[in-house]
Amino acid sequence: xxxxxxxxxxxxxxxxDHLVGLAAAGWGVVALPQPGLPAHVERAALAAxxxxxxxxxxDGYEVALxxxxxxxxxxLNGVLVAGGxxxxxxxxxxxxxxxxxxxxxxxVGGSEHVGG
Amino acid sequence: xxxxxxxxxxxTRDDPDVVVCYLAHCLLNANAKVDEGARCAGVSTPxxxxxxxxxxxxxxxxxxxxxxxxxxxxWAVREQYDTPAYRAHCRRLAEPVAAQVRxxxxxxxxxxxxxxxxxxSMGVELTAADDTWGGRPDKxxxxxxxxxxxxxxxxxxxxxxLGEEAGALRAVGIGQDLFxxxxxxxxxxxxxxxxGDGEPGAR
Numbered sequence: 001x002x003x004x005x006x007x008x009x010x011x012x013x014x015x016x017d018h019l020v021g022l023a024a025a026g027w028g029v030v031a032l033p034q035p036g037l038p039a040h041v042e043r044a045a046l047a048a049x050x051x052x053x054x055x056x057x058x059d060g061y062e063v064a065l066x067x068x069x070x071x072x073x074x075x076l077n078g079v080l081v082a083g084g085x086x087x088x089x090x091x092x093x094x095x096x097x098x099x100x101x102x103x104x105x106x107x108v109g110g111s112e113h114v115g116g
Numbered sequence: 117x118x119x120x121x122x123x124x125x126x127x128t129r130d131d132p133d134v135v136v137c138y139l140a141h142c143l144l145n146a147n148a149k150v151d152e153g154a155r156c157a158g159v160s161t162p163x164x165x166x167x168x169x170x171x172x173x174x175x176x177x178x179x180x181x182x183x184x185x186x187x188x189x190x191w192a193v194r195e196q197y198d199t200p201a202y203r204a205h206c207r208r209l210a211e212p213v214a215a216q217v218r219x220x221x222x223x224x225x226x227x228x229x230x231x232x233x234x235x236x237s238m239g240v241e242l243t244a245a246d247d248t249w250g251g252r253p254d255k256x257x258x259x260x261x262x263x264x265x266x267x268x269x270x271x272x273x274x275x276x277x278l279g280e281e282a283g284a285l286r287a288v289g290i291g292q293d294l295f296x297x298x299x300x301x302x303x304x305x306x307x308x309x310x311x312g313d314g315e316p317g318a319r
Contacts, residue, residue: 001145001147001158009144009174009175009176010173010174017168019159019164020161020164020168022158022159023158023159023161023164024161026157026158027158027159028144028145028146028147028148028157028158028159029144029145029158029159029176030141030144030145030176031144031174031175031176033212034175034216037212037215037216038215041212041215041216042212044208044211044212044215045212045213045216047208048178048183048208048209048212049178051178051183051209052141052148052178052179052182052183054183055182055183055186055187056147056182056187058186059186059187059188061147061187
């Protein structure tokens, strides 16, 4: 799971589309809130992101910050560290997340699926 | 970052014609789906490609089930999640989303909430509900999962928080949690809505 800034979801015109590269390599993404939100909205949004990442981290998923120097990534990391969790810095879209994939759990299912 | 693709797309900032799409979390991160429930490895690339093609602004909503039940949860129905604690959890997650939706509407943007039809939480037109479903997860999920008309709990909470402002947005479910999921059909539906089908003065 790659944690990405809003600029990955919404790249500026003419800029590189990193999200497509991550998608092609099999990464799922969790987006940080967009910059410029009111502080209380940003706090609530970051808390929601932290809750979700905690679920992945506690179940052994590889979770990495795509842009560790992003200010919002720093604030997210602060929330996670306070809860005793830590994110890896940096993702490699060329290799994808497969090398540390969750053993015994397929995230790619068949044609029948229900729930969630 | 080594592998990137350069897209030519219009700027979405301060553009009243742009559609701001609030995506169900799992459309960008299939790892959040119930165990063995994902239809792709990570990002739903056909959906992403369609949104890129239309120049949509993308926002990712949280997955309420992931944060509540973790990654190893089983498939469930609305009634199993419909507790005061889960509703409070949905409300806490939906409040910042609602605030962003309000800001986008106030900026004059079109807002489209894209949920997952068949989901007990993220369904829009179809959810899963059954008064008797529960206990051990030994029912054959591919035969009798009770898909029923209605919205999922998170969708219901979000639209409830928005109140009358919910009337200013569109919501659509992509049927990834349905047995007869037909990607081509669902993309055509989404594409039509992005084009303004069904809206007054449709573009």
